[in-house]
Amino acid sequence: MSLSRLSRLALGCAALALTPVAAHAQEKTDVKFVLDWAWQAMHGPFLIALDKGYYADEGLDVTIDRGFGSGDTISKVASGAYDIGFAEGTGLLKFNSENPDDSVVTVMVINDQSPTGVISLKDNGVSGPADLPGKKISATQNAATVLAWPVFAGLNDLDPESIEYVFVEPNLRDAMVIQGRADATFGFTTTTVLNMVQAGIDRDDVTYFTLAQYGLQPYSSGLLVKKSFAEENPDVVKGFVAATVKGLQEMLxxxxEGLALLKEREPLVDIDLEGDRWELAKELSILTPNVAERGISNVDQDRFETSAGQIAKAFGMEIEPAMADYYDGSFLPPLEDRQISDAVKATMK
Structure with missing residues (x-):
């Protein structure tokens, strides 16, 4: 056999030997990820991580679906219909107490503070808690803000009975204020403020404050997984969290880029409106002084357990929440990867 033929044969055998290894290296783990609501600016970091291949770099093949409310997202993650969810973490207090065998935990906090607050119009004179007594508030029966109001009132030396509720369906709350049938409404500022602008109200005529600005400071939305899934798939969770941190850093x-990807995913969104929504969410919830100083998802146990205890009390739950039952930071990348750059800090209001 000639030398050249032997060389070709050797190369062919080497290629055959390497092929299974290469194919194995290219295999990725499927991950089903569900959002908290319909596509909005808040979801830009996930789209960046997907588009730039950050999830793929972690060996993950991620599909993202819109959500239908944080409660629904938590239930879907707990049932195994989805591997990971993005949702409001305070909902875990009630869910885990009622479903101990399907407990869900937050593995990354994205909204360091809740955007839940009180939204009104300038002419109504509602700019802080002290302006609320005697006012009519449009709200939804048994909404989280309604349940938390007595606790919030106590923190601000207000009589919980000093406001009058006008209970309506969620889609009517903002309209009640616009029509003058209520003085203010309880809701997510990042949603309601922009809803009012869409309805024709000048942005400068909309006033708001958040409950977090006046003492009620639970950690808010983040990445949630079922405890058993995290235990069985730690590398998947770590990879997903690390890639999301990169996407969030770039969105900040x-x-x-994130807004452009949002428009590609959901052509009906108003890109200018979503840009305003992102800036409001960044200001009130994501890029807080705590995050600027301590980094993304650097959770303080005392703050977590104090605020969780306040929420549990509001929900009528006789428990003393322990952070370890609802938050697990062991899947986060190193702190240096979660620190906020000086350039981003300079954009803070």
């Missing part, structure tokens, strides 16, 4: 640096 420059939201234009």
């Amino acid at each position: 640096e420059d939201p234009a």
Whole structure:
């Protein structure tokens, strides 16, 4: 056999030997991820991580579906219909107490503070808690804010009975204020403020404050997983969290890319409106002084357990929440990867 033929044969055998290894290296783990609601600016970091291949770099093949409310997202993650969810973490207090065998935990906090607050119009004179007594508030029966109001009132030396509720369906709360049938409404500022602008109200005529600005400071939305899934798939969770941190850092640096990807995913969104929504969410919930100083998802146990205890009390739950039952930071990348750059800090209001 000639030398050249032997060389070709050797190369062919080497290629055959390497092929299974290469194929194995390219295999990725499927991950089903569900959001908290319909596509909005808040979801830009996930789209950046997906588009730039950050999830793929972690060996993950991620599909993202819209959500139908944080409670629904938590239930879907707990049932195994989805592997990971993005949702409001305070909902875990009630869910885990009622479903101990299907407990869900937050593995990354994205909204360091809740955007839940009181939204009104300038002419109504509601700019802080002290302006609420005697006012009519449009709200939804048994909504989280309604349940938390007595606790919030106590923190601000207000009589919980000093406001009058006008209970309506969620889609009517904002309209009640616009029509003058209520003085203010309880809701997510990042949703209601922009809803009012969409309805024709000048942005400067909309006033708001959050419950977090006046003492009620639970950690808010983040990445949630079922405890058993995290135990069985730690590398999947770590990889997903690390990739999301990268996407969030880039969205904070420059939201234009995330907003463009949002428009591609959901052509009906108003890109200018979503840009305003992102800036409001960044200001009130994501890029807080705590995050600027301590980094993304650097959770303080005392703050967590104090605020969780306040929420549990509001929900009528006789428990003393322990952070370990609802939050697990062991899947986060190193702190240096979660620190906020000086350039981003300079954009803070």
